[in-house]
Amino acid sequence: ELKARYKTGRTHVRRALYNVKDPKERSMKRKAAFIAADSLMQEVAPIIEKAKIDPLTELNTKEGFKEILALEAAKAKLSSEQLRLLFIDLNNFKPVNDTLGHDVGDKVIAQFAALIKASMRPTDVAGRVEEQPEEEEETNGHAGRFGGDEFMILLKNADDIAVDSFFKRLSARLPTMPIYQTLVGNGINVTMSAGATHVDLDHPND
Secondary structure, three states: OHHHHHHHOHHHHHHHOOOOOOHHHHHHHHHHHHHHHHHHHHHHHHHHHHHOEOOOOOOEOHHHHHHHHHHHHHHHHHHOOOEEEEEEEEEOOHHHHHHHOHHHHHHHHHHHHHHHHHOOOOOOEOOOOOOOOOOOOOOEEEEEEEOOOEEEEEEEOOOHHHHHHHHHHHHHHHHHOOOHHHHHHOOOOOEEEEEEEEOOOOOOOO
């Protein structure tokens, strides 16, 4: 563990030793530089990890999702597993913000994210992918949110039947959102569109 942490601070240590010739001074500065770099990383690491989780939905941010996708693609390539990406859009979401306000829109997004997590096994990992500026059965998976009302789900070892089952399960749960009747009462019918594709294991984030 210490070796791994030293590797993380190696660049900082090299800078601290630049042009220092005396062995004793080098040893002293090496230790001081490592302690400083390690201390900084101990403070920064939790902040970096926290930034990978979206506070509204508690799903992965875009960068967090991309890291998971790359990792799962590498593992799938070794084990010959198939990965499927599911794309989900909320239809008729813009009138929610326009008519009822962004606070209600946030509730819709948060509650829909909860449905996504509820539609996967407890062992699956759900994620949301970083929001872009407005204008715009038994599977292992990860979920993410793209844009205001766009989500992606990463499923491991899922055939067409499993993917279709997930879509139907999620769609059937849509009317169970606590906010749903408020939307209907205001003449807003929020539905979902979905699609799926195989992940290119050599270029998962393309």
